[in-house]
Amino acid sequence: MxxxxxxxxxxxxxxxxxxxxxxxxxxxxxxxxxxxxxxxxxxxxxxxxxxxxxxxxxxxxxxxxxxxxxxxxxxxxxxxxxxxxxxxxxxxxxxxxxxxxxxxxxQAPRSTLTSGITPEDSAAEVIAKLVHTESQAVLETATQLDPEQLAGAVAAVCGGGQLHIAGVGASGLVAQDLQQKLARIGRPCHAHGDSQSALTSAVLLGAGDVFLAVSHSGESRDVLEPLRRASAGGAGTVVITNHPLSTAAGLADFVLVSAGRETTFRPGAMASRISQLVVVDCLFVCVAQRTFDTSSRALRVTHAALEGDRIG
Structure with missing residues (x-):
């Protein structure tokens, strides 16, 4: 042929x-x-x-x-x-x-756990299959995540400029998770869950600032245009995606690749959430490690504040 x-x-x-x-x-x-x-x-x-x-x-x-x-x-x-x-x-x-x-x-012999969830599966089988799939996604993400790219992203995030994080839908939840983690260690940042908010913030960024986009496909228009505008303004750009040859990856200075798997009732964007959170945790811990004194103090202060806010 x-x-x-x-x-x-x-x-x-x-x-x-x-x-x-x-x-x-x-x-x-x-x-x-x-x-x-x-x-x-x-x-x-x-x-x-x-x-x-x-x-x-x-x-x-x-x-x-x-x-x-x-x-x-x-x-x-x-x-x-x-x-x-x-x-x-x-x-x-x-x-x-x-x-x-x-x-x-x-590799171990192929298991029935690799098959999709069916209407006949029991609750125990659903648990086993989902845990197996998520475990594989975490392991595969570890093989996909490039330490040099991660180090570059960490250096960018540790800079003193503005940091804006964008993601829509399931990726928006991941963006919010990263924003919450970084806020706890004293790194001010903003998370955007819609394209207009992301775009109006991206056009104001410049040298020393960072725009980080989370997108399973790397082809979402909601993050692509803000990513382009942030880059055009001179800001550093980071992308978390499942697809290293995507448009978003091509626009980014640093690409952090996750490895989510689709299952019967969970399309790619949903299945990627766990692996994206693994990437977020790696990024967060490396940032905290690099800013150890500041991060440690911030964690102590915020932990004490939360402890004092509890009832009983």
């Missing part, structure tokens, strides 16, 4: 975060590979996405497949497979197969 060069080329044009960083992460750790590919899926072209979907669904099967067999499974050309492997940080398909085989050898 022959496909055009344009369709075969993986990755979204114009993304500042680029395939390279995510690909490098995949190449360094076989265990992180499927999580990385899952995050890249929405940004891949149709040909590359078919190959990537097979990797996510059954990495062991892909590892056992020759390039001709995978070509038939994915309904795409062998050259597309080679280009996709290179986009994921490997010199070619043989190296990708080796990484998948090594990853499969380290």
């Amino acid at each position: 022959q496909e055009s060069e344009q369709e075969d080329a993986p990755g979204a044009a114009g993304s500042g975060s680029g395939t390279g960083r995510a690909a490098g992460d995949a190449g360094r750790s076989g265990d992180a590979l499927t999580a990385t590919v899952r995050g890249l899926l929405p940004s891949l072209t149709p040909a590359a996405a078919r190959i990537a979907s097979l990797i996510v669904e059954d990495p062991a099967r892909v590892a056992r497949s020759t390039i001709s067999e995978l070509s038939a499974l994915a309904g795409t050309s062998e050259s597309s497979i080679v280009r996709t492997a290179r986009a994921l940080g490997f010199s070619g398909y043989p190296e990708l197969r080796l990484a998948l085989a090594a990853s499969a050898a380290r």
Whole structure:
């Protein structure tokens, strides 16, 4: 099956975060590979996405497949497979197969817990499946979160300028959580849950200020325009997203990648909340660590205030 060069080329044009960083992460750790590919899926072209979907669904099967067999499974050309492997940080398909085989050898056998929740599941089965999914999301987020990007975001947040955080819907709850945490350690900031509030604040930001956007897809117009305007004004920009090749990631100075999984009754934006909160906690703790004296005093003072406000 022959496909055009344009369709075969993986990755979204114009993304500042680029395939390279995510690909490098995949190449360094076989265990992180499927999580990385899952995050890249929405940004891949149709040909590359078919190959990537097979990797996510059954990495062991892909590892056992020759390039001709995978070509038939994915309904795409062998050259597309080679280009996709290179986009994921490997010199070619043989190296990708080796990484998948090594990853499969380290993983436990596939469990029924990985399947979606069904109407027939008992309450105990629902609990087990949700806990399993959330645990995997936390572990995969740990493999996706780039320490250098996190360190850059921490340095930006620790600056003395204004800090504005934006997120809509489920991501808005995450933005509010970060705002509350930072306020407790004496870092003034503002959280915006609607696009107009975020936009009117973003246009007033400049050098030394920071605009942080939380977006599962990285494609929400509610945060993209404020992000663009803040960047244009000279403010530092940080994005928390599940998709490292998204438009928001391309606009940001620092990209913090989470790894939420969709389940039957929880679409991607809802499923990403736990993993986004993990990223928020990492960011918060690193900020508190860097400003240890100030943060420790603020926590003592605010804790004492809350203790004194309790009844009995």
